[in-house]
Amino acid sequence: MSHATPDNPLLDTRGLPRFAEIRPEHVTPAIDTLLADADAALQAAVGDGVPADYDALSAVLDVAVERLRRGWGAVGHLQSVVDTPALRAAYTENLPRVTEFMTRLGADERLYAKYKAVAASPAAARLSPAKRKALADALRDFVLGGAELQGAARVRFAQLQDRMAALSQQFGEHVLDATDGFALFVDTEALDGVPADVLAATRAAAEAEGQPGHKLTLHAPVYLPVLQYATNRALREQLFRAHVTRASEFGPPELDNSALMRELVELRQEEAALLGHANYAQVSLVAKMAESPEQVLAFVRDLAQRARPHAERDLAELEAFAARELGMLDLQAWDRPFASERLKQARFAFSSDEVKQYFTEPRALQGLFRLVETLFDVSIRPGEASVWHDSVRYFHVERGGEPLAGFFVDLYARNGKSGGAWMDEVRARWVRPDGTGLQLPVAHLVCNFAPPVGDQPALLTHDDLITLFHEFGHGLHHMLTRVDEAAVAGISGVEWDAAELPSQFLENFCWEWEVLSTLSAHVQTGAPLPRALFDKMVAARNFQSGLQMLRHCEYALFDMRLHAEPGTASRVQAIADEVHAEIAVAAKPPFQRFAHSFGHIFDGGYAAGYYGYAWAEVLSADAFSAFEEAGLFDAATGRRYMESILEVGGSRPALESFIAFRGRAPRIDALLRHQGMA
Secondary structure, X not given: OOOOOOOOXXXXXXXXXXXXXXXHHHHHHHHHHHXXXXXXXXXXXXXXXXXOOHHHHHHHXXXXXXXXXXXXXXXXXXXXXXXXXXHHHHHHHHHHHHHHHHHHHHOOHHHHHHHHHHHHOHHHHHOOHHHHHHHHHHHHHHHHOOOOOOHHHHHHHHHHHHHHHHHHHHHHHHHHHHHHOOOEEEOHHHHOOOOHHHHHHHHHHHHHOOOOOEEEOOOHHHHHHHHHHOOOHHHHHXXXXXXXXXXXXXXXXXXXXXXXXXXXXXXXXXXHHHOOOOOHHHHHHOOOOOOOXXXXXXXXXXXXXXXXXXXXXXXXXXXXXXXXXXXXOOOOOOOHHHHHHHHHHHHHOOOHHHHHOOOEHHHHHHHHHHHHHHHHOOEEEEEOOOOOOOOOEEEEEEEOOEEEEEEEEEEEOOOOOOOOOEEEEEEOOEEEOOOOEEEOOEEEEEEEEOOOEOOEOOEOOHHHHHXXXXXXXXXXXXXXXXXXXXXXOOOOOOOOOOOOHHHHHHHHHHHOHHHHHHHOOOOOOOXXXXXXXXXXXXXXXXXXXXXXXXXXXXXXXXXXXXXXXOXXXXXXXXHHHHHHHHHOOOOOOOOOOHHHHOHHHHHOOOOOOOOHHHHHHHHHHHHHHHHHHHOOOOHHHHHHHHHHHHOOOOOOOHHHHHHHHHOOOOOOHHHHHHOOOO
């Protein structure tokens, strides 16, 4: 295997990916090579020449498979952040090939037998705790990967993996294309009430296409402020309708996700049956903290019940205010963001746009870095790397002059980039068994904020700031690990419903004066956030928290019911309607199709796992309360959190890590207090 292949950047794994050099024509030749190498390694690993020894297997197989994952990961990343027709075609061509190999690898009977022999050998007891956890996870994943299936069932299982991968990819592409495909050009008068920076950005977007007026899109930096601030009710309705019907039967037929969702749910249920489970939710929960679908359903419904009185009060207050102050007697879904912003301004005497002027992206990033440096005794420095877009930056994380990790930051929304925000790994921490030494972790941190306009830096809403901290919390989990076994280092091997703990934990600092006062500077004057404005923000922290909690419970209950009950594949919209009727207090329009763009569960790995956000929020609020008790920047508490949770990654069960930090099992009290529902 040649590692030095400068002619194809996807085959060069010596350092950071050469993103700027990767072209669609590189993809297939690289995957040809990487698959051939990985397949040769698999055949060698199951042969007599490699003993049933953990390190021997890893040196032969894991090195080749990790190279494949990294090459394919770079392709998948680029398809998410700079999608083009040529890149999409290359990705689509190779996805079935990579899926087929990974499915075959995870179900190989010979390899499964070898790993079982490793686990049964006397040497297994002498493995490090991290390697023992990785071995146990591997044996579990062989079962989930169909390694115990025979004959036709085995063939069918492989077919299911291939088809489900293709369907998930198509689902995400439809949402991206439906989002990018919408444009509405309006004059300035139609945007009465919309903040000046949004007007400037939409005007620049129209000018770039040689059009007069303003270009409106469904990307969050445009869509959300128009719904919040535009006095033009008809415009709000037009944008809202376009957004909530994306990739549904109300748009172009070729982008309708209805059939994809139905088939995905059917195939997941069939997969569960092949594995001997009653439903897909049971399969999903095998590797999670929650023990059963029934436990999750009870947890979500209990949370909804606790939130409901608060949500009913939120809605009643909003409707009364809209009728009294805005003359809106018939408050519709596209009116609620507008009326809510007006109510918040009236009650707390500030607007989200006013707050945004104090959070310039450079200052916010600098303040976030300073907080992390203080809490975890690290330093963050700009670095040099090949990037996929000129707005992307790279940073090093160090401690005492020693390198720990690196990360790419891609903050701005643009066409060809998937919506939302996420952290993903470029590579994991690993003492490589091929003798090349310690490989340090590298992460991607991706958001979709409004880009800078003209000479002015990008401005972040407080919600944007929370999103930035959230993703960086994931990044810290990946980057500050001290585990040397890649399969359980950082985020790897962590139960999915605990994976949000570090991300949601870091969000809490966005509500602390000692933090916000250091990362705020008014875009015009440079003045820090005034204490009086901060106090208003804190007073408004739980504004409509009941409605927000119910919306989250609605998504989680829909997801779990869809994957736990029989016959749901033909009732996706019906399940969504039933759950809405059970959980929500605010009516939704009959045309609303949130499931059709619900990428988390159809294209993001959260199937029968969306409840994990609320589950982990119990853990994260309780963890943060330790800092509230000891002092926000208490070094001992920060060190204990880092050592108990961040550094151990997935090398032990998440509950053990939590108890190691908190000294007890988690309690829901802190979450209810933070949400104003105690």
